Each structure stands twice: as C-alpha cells, then as structure tokens.
Amino acid sequence: MTIFGIETSCDETAAAVVENGVKEICSVVASSKELHEETGGIVPEVAARKQVESITPVIQECFERYKESQGFSSIKDCMRSVDAVAVTVGPGLVGSLVVGIEAAKALSLALGKPIIPVNHLVGHIYANFIDNKDTIEFPAVALLVSGGHTDLVLVKDHHKLEYVGGTLDDAAGEAFDKVARLLGLSKYLGGALLSKKAQECEENTLKGKLPRPMLDQDNFDFSFSGLKTAARRIVEEKKYSTEVIAKEFEDAVVDVLTEKTIKAVKKFGVKTILLGGGVSANTSLRDRFMKESARIGIKTHIPPIRLCTDNAVYIAGAAFFNNRPEKYEKIDANPALGIMDLL
Numbered sequence: 001m002t003i004f005g006i007e008t009s010c011d012e013t014a015a016a017v018v019e020n021g022v023k024e025i026c027s028v029v030a031s032s033k034e035l036h037e038e039t040g041g042i043v044p045e046v047a048a049r050k051q052v053e054s055i056t057p058v059i060q061e062c063f064e065r066y067k068e069s070q071g072f073s074s075i076k077d078c079m080r081s082v083d084a085v086a087v088t089v090g091p092g093l094v095g096s097l098v099v100g101i102e103a104a105k106a107l108s109l110a111l112g113k114p115i116i117p118v119n120h121l122v123g124h125i126y127a128n129f130i131d132n133k134d135t136i137e138f139p140a141v142a143l144l145v146s147g148g149h150t151d152l153v154l155v156k157d158h159h160k161l162e163y164v165g166g167t168l169d170d171a172a173g174e175a176f177d178k179v180a181r182l183l184g185l186s187k188y189l190g191g192a193l194l195s196k197k198a199q200e201c202e203e204n205t206l207k208g209k210l211p212r213p214m215l216d217q218d219n220f221d222f223s224f225s226g227l228k229t230a231a232r233r234i235v236e237e238k239k240y241s242t243e244v245i246a247k248e249f250e251d252a253v254v255d256v257l258t259e260k261t262i263k264a265v266k267k268f269g270v271k272t273i274l275l276g277g278g279v280s281a282n283t284s285l286r287d288r289f290m291k292e293s294a295r296i297g298i299k300t301h302i303p304p305i306r307l308c309t310d311n312a313v314y315i316a317g318a319a320f321f322n323n324r325p326e327k328y329e330k331i332d333a334n335p336a337l338g339i340m341d342l343l
Ligand code: KG4
Pocket: 010, 145, 146, 147, 148, 149, 172, 173, 174, 176, 177, 189, 190, 191, 192, 195, 277, 278, 279, 280, 281, 282, 283, 308, 309, 310
C-alpha cells in the first residue's frame, strides 16, 4: 500500500511517499525556522502564511521525486498509484494544520483516494518502523520527547496505546530551547546547539548540582520548569562556562528521561523501548538509552536523526498501521489533540 503523507503542524511543511508503513520512497521537508529565529519564537500567523507558500511546491517536489525514483512516465501515473492520503490533524498550530488538511482533502478528492487523519505524536512513534531491519516487539514503552510534549506511553500493539505519564509543565524540548536561549546559543529551537556545546565540555565541574526533578516520586510524570529555573540561577552566577552548564543541564534531562522510562519498562514488563520526537535526536540521550536498555536485556529502537524532527514520512507510516479512513467533512484541525486521541 502506497501512502502519500502531509505534515504541517508547526513550522515544517513536509510531504512523503511511504510503502506499507516501512519503506520510505521519498521525502521533502521545507522549514520556516529561520523566520522564527528573527522574532525569537514562533509567530503562528507567520508560520501559517509560510505553510500556504510552501505547501504546493513541497507536494509537487515530492511527486517529482516519487516519479523519478520509481521510473513512472508521468506525474499523473505516479499520482494514480497512491492508495491513500495521510495528513496530520493535530496537535499543532491551527493555522498551520489547516493548510495541510485542506491540501490533503484536495488531493484525496482529485485522486478519488481515501484520506487518513494522523495524530502527530503517534506519528513520531512510527518513525521507528521506517527502514528498520529489526522486528519491533510489543508490548513497548514509548518515550515521546518533542518541543511541545513529553509523554510516556505503553504501546500494547498498533492502535492500543495507554498513557502512563507525562510532563506537568514544560516539555523536555522546550526546556532545552529555553536554556539554550539563556546561554545565548539560539533564540529559537536551540536544543541541538546546546547539545553541541555540552559535547565540548572537558570536565563537568557542576556534576549533580542541577536537580533531577521527580526522580524520587513513584509515578511516571516529569517536570522541567524547576530545572530550567535552577539553570537560570547558575547562568546568572557567571561562575561556570557555557560548555559546563550545557553539559550538566543535558545530563540532568537525560538522567530523568532514562531512569523514568526504565522504571516503566520494569513495571509493565515490556520487551521494547521506542523513542520519538525532536529531542530523541540528542546524542547523549540516544547513547544512554542504548546502554541502559542493553544492561537489562531490552531492545531500544531510535529513529535515524533525520526522522526524529518533524517530517511526513512517519505520518504516512502511522497511517498504514492505524488505517482508519475518515469522510472529508469529518476531517478537521484539532490543535489540542493528545497522544490518546484519534486512535
Ligand atoms: O518533534 P519536533 O521536531 O517538533 C515538535 O513536534 O515539537 O521537536 C523539536 C524539539 C525542539 O525543542 C528542539 O530544540 C529539540 O526538539 N531538539 C533537540 C535536539 N534536536 C532537536 N533537543 C536536544 N538535542 C538535540 N540534538
């Protein structure tokens, strides 16, 4: 089954073609990140306008690449070969979501093919199935760590998710971004830059000085706003280098995310850990998960870095495994969708 996926939940405009939920045929991602760097944060109206500008060229480029990779003689032929159109319906910015949804409706109508609504967060989980040579065994615990969400989810099977816990305040990515800003590394989406600085740290002279929030609590919830405030105090002291603060902050986040996930693995007796979301691109987090899970004989799957941040490949993948076509008139943007909605 060939699915054409569209993702426009925030500041990326993306389209992709995926076969049977696992084989990436082609993918195109355009980002308006640079515009939001200028304003030091995302202005939803600006992001939505950029989505309007980018959606048609991104879809066209994706069909071009599909045609080329499969040797179709015309774009029409390759459009006809698509079995369904998948689109992110939430969570996200409403103005951005609507652009992708309307484009998906138009394609679906023109091609006479069904449309499959996809939850962006569930999509992140399915990045693990793309071109993965290993078989993913259920039940699994999924840790979703993005700019807007930090959730622990028990994945009993496709379509069978149970919410286990999540952040009570900031998401892990949001905390990375805010501390990167405090350190003067980036005004917008500084997680990767903070991580780069942390790698340059030769000795962590702050080791253990930042809190590891909620680790001692018997639940699966997280809190990152106190950690962010503690990091601010240390930055204001001006006693430590950027590299050292970045390293200690990253270690604190990684400690909490790893330990709470391993605790969930033990409690629910699962065989597998699945990581997803932009923060799962973090090298230190990836290394720690691989090490800790190997120690207890559990397999961790982590998507390749380019599939951790937003794209349409995992949207098309998720649609294959949770294939529930909806009628056009029922498909609407839902900016506040949670991980458990739309299963
Ligand atoms: O999943 P995503 O692309 O967008 C959302 O759905 O939110 O995640 C973006 C988040 C941002 O907060 C960004 O700073 C963070 O992922 N991120 C990272 C890294 N790469 C992206 N955080 C830490 N280390 C990284 N290498």
